[in-house]
Amino acid sequence: MLDFLQTDFSLVELVVLVLLTFGFAMATWMANVIRSTEAYRRYGMIISQ
Numbered sequence: 001m002l003d004f005l006q007t008d009f010s011l012v013e014l015v016v017l018v019l020l021t022f023g024f025a026m027a028t029w030m031a032n033v034i035r036s037t038e039a040y041r042r043y044g045m046i047i048s049q
Helices: 002-006 008-048
Strands: none
Touching: none
8 A cells, every 4th residue: 555655656547547537527517417408498499489
């Protein structure tokens, strides 16, 4: 465990992994928000017609 903490490469790898996971989660969340807002707009258009 100490070797893992002392090596810079593993630390960089860990940071990159966290950033990738966070970025993927944000992208998925944004896609869901955009999808739901588009659905609400279409639903509103159907109601207004």
